[in-house]
Amino acid sequence: MAIDFWSPVKLSLGIALVAAILVIAAGLFFGRMMAHKKFKGKSIVETFFLLPLVLPPTVVGFLLIVLFGRNGPGGQLIQWLFHQPIMFTWWAAVIASSVVAFPLMYQSAKSGFESIDGDIENAARVDGANEWHVFMRISIPLALRAIVSGAILSFARALGEFGATLMFAGNIPGKTQTVSTAIYMAIDSGNMDLAWMWVASVVGISFLMLIAVNRVRA
Secondary structure (H helix, E strand, O other): OOHHHHHHHHHHHHHHHHHHHHHHHHHHHHHHHHHHHHOOOOOHHHHHHHHHHHHHHHHHHHHHHHHHHHHHHHHHHHHHEEEEEOOOHHHHHHHHHHHHHHHHHHHHHHHHOOOOOHHHHHHHHHHOOHHHHHHHHHHHHHHHHOOOOOOOOHHHHHOOHHHHHHHHHOOOOOOOHHHHOOOOHHHHHHOHHHHHHHHHHHHHHHHHHHHHHHHHHH
């Protein structure tokens, strides 16, 4: 029972952590870019970034299969580079979790960067700071609350991802079976006690994440 219980929990935490790291990097980059740059088609690009928030998880999973399946452009590239497909692997679960979690990080980072007084950043540039120093020493510290909040929410979202992960990464025990898919299988097999234990673990972790977000925003 101990092994059956903890394996999906540890797997989910590992996948969510790696997905959060990828999402934070992407969210900071695109959030900064979209907060300060104006260009034709900006609203379309931003809508594309936010689509995973409103698309059904099965649609996200289907699109990932099209892009990264054996016949997809991404899948063929990965097959050529690593000589193995990415579907039904640990990294497939990371990709699925990253896609659905990205909009939360992007929105938070963009809001944080938009709240910064541009005169402060310009003053640093006048004093000789390059764009990297402005970003690391001025922009990020001033937007830190929003960034940390987005990071925590992204981690929690990645932890609870189900639909896209099930379609793209499958439900392989010890390899791609996350807590969410484990709960589904436990209910399907009538093992309600084990399902309740996994549900309690996810609720507990998510509860702590939301408390952390509220403390950061306070």
